[in-house]
Amino acid sequence: MSDIIIAITATAGVLFILLAAIGFLKMPDAYLRMAVTTKASTLGSGLILLAATLFFADSGVTSRVIAIILFLFLTVPVGAHLIARAAYFIGVKLWKGTIIDEMEGKYDLHSHELHSEENKDE
Amino acid sequence: MNLENYISYVLMPLLIFSIVLIFIRFLKGPSMADRVIAIDLLVTCSIGVITFVSITTSQSTFLDIAMIIALIGFLSTVAFAYYLEKRNKNE
DSSP states (O other), X not given: OHHHHHHHHHHHHHHHHHHHHHHHHHOXXXXXXXXXXXXXXXXXXXXXXXXXXXXXXXXXHHHHHHHHHHHHHHHHHHHHHHHHHHHHHTXXXXXXXXXXXXXXXXXXXXXXXXXXXXXXXO | OOHHHHIXXXXXHHHHHHHHHHHHHHHHOSSHHHHHHHHHHHHHHHHHHXXXXXXXXXXXXXXXXXXXXXXXXXXXXXXXXXXXXXXXXXX
16 A cells, blocks of 8 residues: 555656656756746655655655655745846847846846936935 | 665766856856856756755765755855955046
8 A cells, every 4th residue: 555655756756757857858948947847846846756755655865755755945036036137148148038037237248237217216 | 676776877867967057157157157057057956966966876875965055056156146245446
């Protein structure tokens, strides 16, 4: 019985990672790729680690796995935000179907400082 | 079919296939940012591979390596983002 639950959890995790990989290959734009991959791959790795917890059923393994999952949940969004910011500054092109670019004209290209409309007038 | 065989012969090849797909984008990637995201994603997939190895060999010590790889992956992402931005600033 527990084997079936472990198999279902691990399969769900692998399918999420597979979806993230397919989306990473097919999406047209660096920013869209980032949006697809960070969420799906974090959930996939979390489910696979959860399967390991169910397999070992040991308090030491459980605490270690919870530490890894918490670490992933904290660091993956931070890393994605840093890469997106760097990509915007080095001028990675947006997809041609993008409707709105709210960052346009609101940052200084040399000092890399963001400012809103009010600060610009002062 | 027991759990070890299911993981070794069904789930592990699917995971390796997704790693191959990510690696194709790593080679194609039009910009440097795509390659950095690909490295980030490869690290996340390798955590899954290590966890599967840990289950099939039933040695929980491998999970420590998964934790260290998650740490190194985050550090490399931050460093790559920092230097991508710096490089453009100096030119």
